[in-house]
Ligand SMILES: Nc1ncnc2c1ncn2[C@@H]1O[C@H](COP(=O)(O)OP(=O)(O)OP(=O)(O)O)[C@@H](O)[C@H]1O
């Protein structure tokens with residue numbers, strides 16, 4: 408019989424000893440460099456164990472700075488202490504990236520308190536006030552302290568406004584047997600600017616900022632995971648340092664560092680190497696860039712795609728530091744070819760800024776003398792990614808445009 412393909416795929420000699428240690432949902436025992444934040448949360452939430460209402464809190468910090476994991480860890484301990492003390496503390500989290508309407512958030516909260524015999528709240532159809540009333544009724548029935556965590560709250564507010572937060576921070580006025588406090592978590596540092604002052608002061612009674620991790624801090628976080636998750640001696644001694652440094656450059660994101668390390672180990676394993684070295688980390692880095700950028704490229708609006716297509720064509724022709732004028736010329740030709748109305752140079756200039764903001768191009772302002780200014784454009788797409796084919800595959804008009812011939816600028 409032929410060899411079973413799974414024999415070679417099962418990791419008999421894996422470089423991982425515990426792969427879970429690198430999964431996103433993993434809850435580490437130790438959270439290095441977050442002692443202060445854990446303490447601040449604890450010092451406020453301990454009020455719940457004393458029968459008082461903790462202040463509402465707003466936690467913010469860049470992505471991957473440990474907001475979610477710190478909150479989760481502290482709430483777990485709060486619940487466990489509540490059980491041990493016989494104090495009723497209920498804590499529940501809604502992720503507002505996935506649940507992002509007022510109705511569904513309140514429904515999600517109410518569902519946490521559902522017991523058999525309760526009316527099922529339909530996915531839509533009830534007036535929102537009725538859902539809120541049902542939630543209030545269930546809170547009252549359960550009694551005690553309710554700690555409500557709204558993670559990624561900025562998504563909810565940017566989509567539906569802050570009236571939901573207003574309603575939730577008002578709940579205590581209508582509760583007798585129960586009490587609640589709200590913890591909002593945001594990675595948008597300007598989040599409070601989205602709130603009316605009235606709501607901002609209710610929600611952010613306590614502000615807690617999670618600073619971005621520095622390279623040394625990420626190093627410590629990785630060391631902990633490596634001890635648990637990776638075979639001893641499997642890492643070249645520069646690997647953790649490189650992952651930490653790369654992630655620190657990327658706004659101090661511990662998630663990025665863990666991803667880099669996990670993918671680097673996987674790459675080494677796939678290549679049949681016994682030791683993970685910096686080369687594997689570089690491969691992991693380019694795969695991550697690739698994975699991040701591909702969906703962005705594929706979903707760009709048509710005009711942005713035409714613009715990027717025009718830039719890539721000039722670059723493929725050997726041109727660098729392309730001026731806005733040169734890009735505009737190609738762009739207009741492309742529009743003509745696929746019969747799309749071209750935008751004005753002014754609009755194109757602002758679309759170039761948007762592409763720059765997405766990290767797809769680098770637009771540098773240069774002075775042209777006599778007060779005139781122009782931009783120099785270079786693509787920032789890693790070489791491992793074929794932007795043209797991503798755009799062609801996702802947009803028939805770009806497919807069509809790529810069949811055309813254009814008067815491209817020659818490199819000097
Ligand atoms: N101090 C730490 N110790 C150990 N692991 C950490 C620490 N901080 C973050 N992590 C890990 O890094 C990853 C990202 O952390 P987390 O999800 O808490 O970030 P976040 O601040 O909530 O980011 P986002 O704003 O993107 O939601 C998780 O896998 C988490 O376990």
Ligand SMILES: [Mg+2]
Pocket residue numbers: 474475476558
């Ligand atoms: Mg989070």
